[in-house]
Amino acid sequence: xxxxxxxxxxxxxxxxxxxxxxxxxxxxxxxxxxxxxxxxxxxxxxxxxxxxxxxxxxxxxxxxxxxxxxxxxxxxxxxxxxxxxxxx
Amino acid sequence: xxxxxxxxxxxxxxxxxxxxxxxxxxxxxxxxxxxxxxxxxxxxxxxxxxxxxxxxxxxxxxxxxxxxxxxxxxxxxxxxxxxxxxxxxxxxxxxxxxxxxxxxxxxxxxxxxxxxxxxxxxxxxxxxxxxxxxxxxxxxxxxxxxxxxxxxxxxxxxxxxxxxxxxxxxxxxxxxxxxxxxxxxxxxxxxxxxxxxxxxxxxxxxxxxxxxxxxxxxxxxxxxxxxxxxxxxxxxxxxxxxxxxxxxxxxxxxxxxxxxxxxxxxxxxxxxxxxxxxxxxxxxxxxxxxxxxxxxxxxxxxxxxxxxxxxxxxxxxxxxxxxxxxxxxxxxxxxxxxxxxxxxxxxxxxxxxxxxxxxxxxxxxxxxxxxxxxxxxxxxxxxxxxxxxxxxxxxxxxxxxxxxxxxxxxxxxxxxxxxxxxxxxxxxxxxxxxxxxxxxxxxxxxxxxxxxxxxxxxxxxxxxxxxxxxxxxxxxxxxxxxxxxxxxxxxxxxxxxxxxxxxxxxxxxxxxxxxxxxxxxxxxxxxxxxxxxxxxxxxxxxxxxxxxxxxxxxxxxxxxxxxxxxxxxxxxxxxxxxxxxxxxxxxxxxxxxxxxxxxxxxxxxxxxxxxxxxxxxxxxxxxxxxxxxxxxxxxxxxxxxxxxxxxxxxxxxxxxxxxxxxxxxxxxxxxxxxxxxxxxxxxxxxxxxxxxxxxxxxxxxxxxxxxxxxxxxxxxxxxxxxxx
Numbered sequence: 076x077x078x079x080x081x082x083x084x085x086x087x088x089x090x091x092x093x094x095x096x097x098x099x100x101x102x103x104x105x106x107x108x109x110x111x112x113x114x115x116x117x118x119x120x121x122x123x124x125x126x127x128x129x130x131x132x133x134x135x136x137x138x139x140x141x142x143x144x145x146x147x148x149x150x151x152x153x154x155x156x157x158x159x160x161x162x163x
Numbered sequence: 164x165x166x167x168x169x170x171x172x173x174x175x176x177x178x179x180x181x182x183x184x185x186x187x188x189x190x191x192x193x194x195x196x197x198x199x200x201x202x203x204x205x206x207x208x209x210x211x212x213x214x215x216x217x218x219x220x221x222x223x224x225x226x227x228x229x230x231x232x233x234x235x236x237x238x239x240x241x242x243x244x245x246x247x248x249x250x251x252x253x254x255x256x257x258x259x260x261x262x263x264x265x266x267x268x269x270x271x272x273x274x275x276x277x278x279x280x281x282x283x284x285x286x287x288x289x290x291x292x293x294x295x296x297x298x299x300x301x302x303x304x305x306x307x308x309x310x311x312x313x314x315x316x317x318x319x320x321x322x323x324x325x326x327x328x329x330x331x332x333x334x335x336x337x338x339x340x341x342x343x344x345x346x347x348x349x350x351x352x353x354x355x356x357x358x359x360x361x362x363x364x365x366x367x368x369x370x371x372x373x374x375x376x377x378x379x380x381x382x383x384x385x386x387x388x389x390x391x392x393x394x395x396x397x398x399x400x401x402x403x404x405x406x407x408x409x410x411x412x413x414x415x416x417x418x419x420x421x422x423x424x425x426x427x428x429x430x431x432x433x434x435x436x437x438x439x440x441x442x443x444x445x446x447x448x449x450x451x452x453x454x455x456x457x458x459x460x461x462x463x464x465x466x467x468x469x470x471x472x473x474x475x476x477x478x479x480x481x482x483x484x485x486x487x488x489x490x491x492x493x494x495x496x497x498x499x500x501x502x503x504x505x506x507x508x509x510x511x512x513x514x515x516x517x518x519x520x521x522x523x524x525x526x527x528x529x530x531x532x533x534x535x536x537x538x539x540x541x542x543x544x545x546x547x548x549x550x551x552x553x554x555x556x557x558x559x560x561x562x563x564x565x566x567x568x569x570x571x572x573x574x575x576x577x578x579x580x581x582x583x584x585x586x587x588x589x590x591x592x593x594x595x596x597x598x599x600x601x602x603x604x605x606x607x608x609x610x611x612x613x614x615x616x617x618x619x620x621x622x623x624x625x626x627x628x629x630x631x632x633x634x635x636x637x638x639x640x641x642x643x644x645x646x647x648x649x650x651x652x653x654x655x656x657x658x659x660x661x662x663x664x665x666x667x668x669x670x671x672x673x674x675x676x677x678x679x680x681x682x683x684x685x686x687x688x689x690x691x692x693x694x695x696x697x698x699x700x701x702x703x704x705x706x707x708x709x710x711x712x713x714x715x716x717x718x719x720x721x722x723x724x725x726x727x728x729x730x731x732x733x734x735x736x737x738x739x740x741x742x743x744x745x746x747x748x749x750x751x752x753x754x755x756x757x758x759x760x761x762x763x764x765x766x767x768x769x770x771x772x773x774x775x776x777x778x779x780x781x782x783x784x785x786x787x788x789x790x791x792x793x794x795x796x797x798x799x800x801x802x803x804x805x806x807x808x809x810x811x812x813x814x815x816x817x818x819x820x821x822x823x824x825x826x827x828x829x830x831x832x833x834x835x836x837x838x839x840x841x842x843x844x845x846x847x848x849x850x851x852x853x854x855x856x857x858x859x860x861x862x863x864x865x866x867x868x869x870x871x872x873x874x875x876x877x878x879x880x881x882x883x884x885x886x887x
Contacts, residue, residue, distance in 0.1 A: 078364065079362065079363065079364040080363065080364040082363075086359055086362065086363050090362075091359075091362045091363070094358060094361075094362045095354065095358045095359055095362065096354075098354035098355045098358060098790060098794075099358065100224075100355060100357070100358055100361045100362070101224035101225070101226065101355075101794060101798060102222075102223055102224025102518065102519075102565075102566060102567050102568045102569075103224070103357065103358075103361035103366055103565075103567070104224075104368065104518040104519045104567025104568060105518050105567075106361050106362060107361075107362075107364055110362055128832075129832045129833035130833070132832045132833075133831045133832055133833045135832075136518070136824065136829045136831065137518070137832075138516055138517065138518050138568050138570075138802070138829065139224045139518075139568065139794075139798045140797055140798035140799075140800070140801030140802060140830070140835075141794070141798070142801065142830075142832045142835045143797055143835060143838060144794070145832065146832065
């Protein structure tokens with residue numbers, strides 16, 4: 076089991092960067108779960124569509140309503156991952 | 164603005180050789196009626212150049228830790244990125260009277276000026292210290308990125324280097340606030356400062372608090388509001404591994420709270436009777452709790468039922484209603500009416516559903532109490548704890564923790580009192596943990612309300628009279644404030660009846676406005692259709708029609724200003740949404756300090772409501788951080804959308820029927836509409852954005868649904884049958 080603490084050693088995972096970039100969280104309480112679900116999605120699918128993102132993420136509730144930025148951040152993280160993969 | 168010397172209580176060198184200012188600002192310096200003395204505000208600069216900002220408001224997701232830090236850093240000339248933000252505790256010794264209150268979308272509004280004043284004073288002292296050391300004029304120096312710079316020579320010294328010297332200077336009485344053109348941070352779309360610690364798992368909430376020797380409690384509360392324990396058998400629970408004790412908490416009903424007399428939002432609360440299982444872990448406490456055998460006496464609420472409750476309203480006689488507010492001659496206007504339009508609206512009980520379940524750690528030792536709680540209202544918590552336990556108020560310390568959502572629930576003192584009572588009994592630290600089911604079934608709910616509206620129209624289809632009768636379980640309701648939206652009505656009357664509630668109620672994001680705006684803005688839409696006038700035009704006509712008999716010029720002026728803002732947000736929302744070009748749009752407007760209008764665009768897809776787009780227009784005064792404003796309004800729309808689609812707590816045999824997210828649904832990511840937020844540019848003092856986005860959403864959607872389908876829904880939540 077990987078938890079948010081195990082995602083990266085230095086907050087340098089693409090999702091963490093994208094989450095900061097898009098200023099996703101509000102209260103933050105659900106965000107560890109959101110990030111980890113997104114990590115599982117991106118592991119299986121490097122270019123998720125809108126439909127694939129919402130299908131993968133619909134099990135995670137956010138009461139603050141950060142959903143619009145969650146979607147943007149996942150798209151951004153996918154871009155970061157793909158750029159890194161292309162370069163290497 | 165200059166600052167008078169007598170406004171300062173004291174300045175003293177901090178123990179670490181830095182600068183510590185305790186600033187007292189007079190009430191008049193704070194541009195709001197919310198503040199009863201912003202007594203102390205600390206500005207702290209350490210010798211190592213760490214600038215410390217004491218955050219006096221709770222962070223619960225609204226972004227106040229970022230917003231106020233921006234305000235403080237900007238006015239001081241500090242480096243925002245390197246600034247340390249410390250959540251201030253509530254402690255009577257420091258007399259932080261305002262700091263214990265986070266609610267009413269008031270944080271920026273109440274702190275904007277005092278925080279800037281305190282920072283400006285500190286900045287001025289640091290600049291003077293630097294100027295003296297260089298033997299130059301302070302007019303040649305400025306503060307930036309936590310240093311003071313001498314402009315002509317480019318010499319600089321850090322705040323840390325200057326702090327000790329600055330602390331020995333007299334307090335300036337001519338510190339000037341920055342001009343908005345000088346702002347570095349304020350007004351910019353800066354990202355949330357706490358995101359990094361949130362996405363690494365380092366952010367600590369109330370639920371993460373742990374103190375040495377702490378025990379854990381899970382409480383089986385009366386399933387019926389204000390019920391009592393008839394008999395119980397805890398022998399099986401006591402046998403469970405890890406269980407330390409089983410303690411009875413007796414029902415506590417506080418009819419009237421004492422405390423801040425000026426604070427008119429104090430009201431009664433109940434701590435439900437129950438059995439607390441005390442164990443060495445949360446898990447053991449929750450498991451053992453299931454082994455309790457309790458026979459309950461439901462008392463007066465034992466037979467309460469949502470259905471009969473609603474039906475009983477029909478039998479309430481008109482004479483039971485009390486007139487809340489009236490103007491003109493309503494009866495006569497109805498007699499002379501060409502047409503009368505009437506409709507009845509109903510809004511149910513609703514739960515808050517915080518992501519972080521309620522919890523508090525309390526440690527009582529003799530005459531001393533320390534507690535850790537994610538509270539919106541630490542002062543009230545401390546006062547109630549003192550009143551209930553007899554522990555002197557000055558001995559009650561309340562540490563304020565960040566909350567995983569609050570929405571008004573953390574205003575109520577039931578959950579900290581439970582922890583304190585248990586700790587007092589055990590004389591050991593206790594953490595009370597609520598489960599999701601506890602949270603949904605023992606909430607202080609959004610109140611049930613039914614509004615019966617009736618208007619008279621003349622032969623030109625103009626409203627001549629408006630009567631609304633409100634049947635409400637709200638603790639707050641003093642009747643809808645007339646006129647909620649500054650519509651010009653010559654004759655009006657609001658009547659109300661306070662209904663006894665079979666469940667506990669409390670503030671819920673936007674409080675009474677959510678109910679009132681739903682019924683008023685739905686009804687005015689109906690009246691517009693009945694009058695055959697386009698609904699936006701109908702509203703604008705009522706806003707431009709002269710107000711007939713306003714008592715004096717001053718109130719006329721404020722009414723005019725208010726009407727102008729209502730008009731501005733309506734017109735902006737209409738313009739940005741393509742109003743008039745589509746047949747599936749609905750509009751509504753509210754005013755929770757800030758004026759907010761919304762246009763919803765809807766579709767029916769195989770009998771299912773699809774909200775495609777919501778256009779939000781807000782006038783919230785000067786904007787500190789547009790990114791945070793957008794986040795708050797998007798969040799408010801989704802919070803309100805949940806209420807409209809899935810809200811509704813039902814009671815049967817006095818017991819709340821819903822218990823978790825399977826039967827009390829939340830909005831998921833796949834049903835989020837496009838939400839566009841537009842801000843009316845303004846140089847007015849900041850107002851507030853946490854709540855104003857909630858009330859207009861439901862009527863905007865229901866009005867859109869009517870425009871698209873001809874169906875008029877007058878009851879929340881929307882049911883499947885409504886859409887057939």
